[in-house]
Amino acid sequence: MRKKILFGSSLLLILILAGGMYFSLPYYVSKPGMAKELGPIITVEGGNKDEGNFMLTTVRMGRANIYSYLEAKIRKYEELYPLDMILYDKETEEEYNARQLHLMAGSKLNAIEVAYKKANLPVDYKYNGIYVVQVVPGMPAEGKLHAGDRIFKVDGHEFLSSEKFIDYVGKKHVGDQVTLTYARNKKTNTVSLPLQPFKEDPTKIGIGISLVDDKEIKVDPNVKVRTDEIGGPSAGLMFSLEIYNQLTSEDLTKGYQIAGTGTIDEAGKVGPIGGIDQKIVAADKAGAEYFLAPNENGKKDSNYRVAKKTAKDIHTKMKIIPIDTFDEAVEYLEKLPDKK
Template identity: 80%
Template structure:
């Protein structure tokens, strides 16, 4: 009887271990309707941005990032317990009916737009001409139930419609808007460096039956032409929040005076083509990342001094983590340049 009891206990024990292991593994792969953001890294921009025959700096400009991912049970609990991790409901991150793949494509195209704006602002500030060459449009989202569903996908670059090329996305949209429901249109596009064609029948939009289309959200694909040439290698970094720091690094390589003055300068903020610096998400996590990387100065979007600005949240976080890093409010690219020009050399 004792032998049977021991055998039964062993089976129960092994079964319990197996069940716990399965629950643990299942918890890792079961996604919750939240995203988790946590401090990422502060990365030097010198190796990322290269202006042909550009000037060198003594210090560094650094972009800051957050790590963002879909929450599972464990990352959700960790975020609840951690002061500098944030939980965002799904609808705060994804557009309505947007897939994860479309979200990733949107972030990469936001980064591409940020790079274009940064180059434009930096070269114009340095007194150098800027030109654009329109190349087509990128698909960033496909609307369910519309003709493009299952045919086109996020990341496709459409460069011809019925054999025609257009000088802007506005002309592309105008061409389709002159057609009627039921008409066929042939799209020539590039997917993973392979040229493809797709003929689709136009259909009215449910929310606006007077308009017809194929059901895509799009952004311009255009090339900026400047001299000297500039390369910006961002790999898989997405989103527009590095715009200000890109602009500073490019401008610094274009001009003889070194704006870094030997300091480690981190920061964040979107950049508009008129030089306006806009707010971003995850400022608290970026302050933590910059402090860990040894940044001495952090440039934060001021949002014209509104109560809940990025700058105020950055100051509060800096105080909480007891960093010596200086937090500087920035509304425009000129604000950043003016501050750095007055900074004493280290």
């Protein structure tokens, strides 16, 4: 009898422990990710090779279970975030992942544009439609459209941007129908939806979707950027440096391992990102010698200042460099002595 009780108790404990791995808590946990060389990820046709490496840095982000929650409470450089700090209001995890991938896509386009213009090469765009990144619950698009759908026609018309789509819909009236032609999983579909007011702002009407432009950049020589499932815009600065380095004869790496992070806009301005301390840890583990960090024009709590503090805490020899613009990064790297 005692053996049966002991066996039953052990089995229950095993089931509870196993269940803890699959039971999601209302938190996201982030931790240091990796520092990845950009040479194998980015290929400019006929591009120049470098002696060192530019590296993008990442954080690992995912829903917390009981174990990862407790681990984050104990370990330094692991952070917990309530769901509402990560997800938009009423945003699903599928929509969040789609948003991150589209932010990465936009980051790549900006990086290519900045690098090619710096190299005095022409840049053009081809517009393919608009991507759905979120569907608003309770609106006509709910259950009809999904995050990641690419809309390329509205009432038979093609639009060159999400702005023009919004302008077109905004001229219609409550109850009017719009017919959307869209692609999902390489299949073309159509759906007709009525327009209705938004609950948050009854003066605006729509079908209840958030959009981003789907466009291709046209450059010569051709460039390929393979990012797989890496999401978010934070690799923009490092993308632009790797692309520019392949376009020009001078090797900006000078033989060093150079990591970094930061968003980049079409004008080459570098913006802040989240998890800078975790990225410092990742870069140090990968052997980076320099780390380019967003300076945010010298703000007291800038990414650069947090990065400096983290570098001191982990006793790394890696040098942390404050960067506000792409041009500033290039100028700094041009002045580096060649590695002996």
